[in-house]
Amino acid sequence: MSARSLPVVNRQPIVVAVQALRQTLLGRDAPPGRPLLARWPRLARHATPVGLLAALGLFWITLAVESDWGLPTPIAVLFAAMTVAPLLALPRRPLLAWRLTVLALLVCTFNAPDDTPGPWTPPLALGSIAVVAVVVARVDRPVLAWVVAITAVPVLTLVRAENRAAVLALLGALAIVGDLIRHNRQSRRALAAQTELSEREQDRRAVLEERTRIARELHDVVAHHMSLIAVQAETAPYRLTDVPAPAAAEFAAIAGSARDALIDMRRLLGVLRSESTGPQTAPQPDLADLGAMVEATRRAGLPVTLDAGPVDAGRVPAPVGLAAYRIVQEGLANAARHAAGAAVRVTVHAGRSTLAVRVQNAPADATDARPGTETGAGHGLTGMRERAVSLGGTFTAGPLPDGGYAVTAELPFEAEDGDR
Incomplete structure (x- = not known):
């Protein structure tokens, strides 16, 4: 028989069995499981003293049984200690408890009466069953096979x-x-980990989508300004008289740079905008459109009060006005979703260099609650915070002492007339 015709032996099961045997006899212990009384903290505080008292009682019971069987007192004390020791180690060191149990089963075998099913005292037999039941639910299948064997x-x-x-x-x-218990516990842990991972991925995707949408909107605003720069630079030599040749060339260079920047921004927009989204041809809203949005919200049944103050929409840059509009829009949507029927107050005030936006709703009335309303996943607050932070501003949101809720944003800007 040639060497090539010899059967190939798969050594993987043998290696796994040897490693499992080493783990069973000498390896590190299984990780401690969840405490049995974790759901009841008041009872868990008394678990240790009650367990020690139970172990002490079991020790005296075993000592009495061994003494009745005619064993000398020192041996009876040793056997009672070997009976109790595995149960004391079981909560934190299950494999160590099992090793002590096997040792006790092999040693504590003297002078048992003929009417007993085995050579062990009832406390040792019942304690061994408890130890084996806990260990087989905590170790892997190869180690479990060696424990049983x-x-x-x-x-x-x-x-x-x-x-x-x-x-x-x-x-x-x-x-x-x-x-079966161990497999069920592992499946639940894996499912919980996968669910947590999916939730984190959904949150991350929502943040990225919101940032992309903000970037698309800012592109439209910046592209408008770049177009104005290009047009003004091209028409300046015709609107001015006696323009020197170097100045005319500089105007032409400015117009060319603006055109090149527009081309690059269109390429960037092509990356940000997916095919399913399609081009957005509608003009972007700003502070001047807040009144129309609030009026539409009133018609939808939500009592809204708008306090716009002396806001000059022309003095506030377009990106800041757009961010303020979106924050108010999302704040009204959250109020309608979570506090249906509650009064809402929208405040927009412009200072010298900061636009303050606040959407505050009163506590929700239980009689006006809409039981079928979807609660959402909390991505609206993330979007509002992203808009404020992208402009260098601040954003806060949280409940009020009276039970209401408020979102507040402060958006810094540099006035288009040059004033800070």
Whole structure:
């Protein structure tokens, strides 16, 4: 038989089995699970003293049973300690508890009466079942297989023949149930992690979409100004008399630079605007359109009061006016969504270098609530904050002491007439 015809042995299962055996006997312990009383913190505070008292009581019970079986007091004390030790280590060190349990099952086997199903005291037998049940629900499947196999050794060698089948069946049932519990816990953790990842991805995508939309709107505003620069630079030599040749050439260079900038901005817009969005031909709104928007909101059934103050829309730059309009628009939408029927007050005041915008609604009236209204995912506040920050301003949003809600933005600007 040639060397080429020899069967290829897959060593992967053997390696996995050896590593699992090393982990079972000498490896690091399984990570501690969630405390049993985590949902009830008041009871969890008393878990440690109650557990110590229970362990002490179990120690005395085991000591009494071992003494009744005729063991000397020192050996009875040792066996009682070996019975209780695994239960004390079980909450934080399940594998260590199982190792101590196997050692106790192999050692504590003397002078058992003939009418007992095995050579162990009832506290040791019940404690061993509890330890195995916890361990098989906390370890991986290869380690679980070794735990069951090694635990079966004292059962096969020390339990009476007529009781072995029942004990082995109980051990197998514990292994199956524990594996199902562990798999179910891992599936829930993976689902929770995937859900959290999806929510973060949705939030990130919403922020990127909002930034892209803001960039598209700012492109339209800046492109308008660049067009004006180009037109004014081209027509300046014809509107002025006796323009020197160097000045005319400089005007032509300014117009050419403006045209080149417009071409580059159109290319940038092509990257920002998807095919499904299509070109936006409608003019962008500004502060002059706030009255029409508020009036439309009133017709929709939301009581809105507009306090625009002495705002000169022509003095406020177009990007700042657009951002203020969008912030008021989103603030009214949030008020209609979360506080239907509540009175809303919109305040817009322009200082020397800052435009203050505030949308404040009164507490929602339960009788006017709309049960079918969608609550949204909270991306509106993100969009408003992005608009304010993109202009170097500030944005705050939060509940009021009276139960209402307010969003406030301060947008800095440099007046088009040169005043700060």
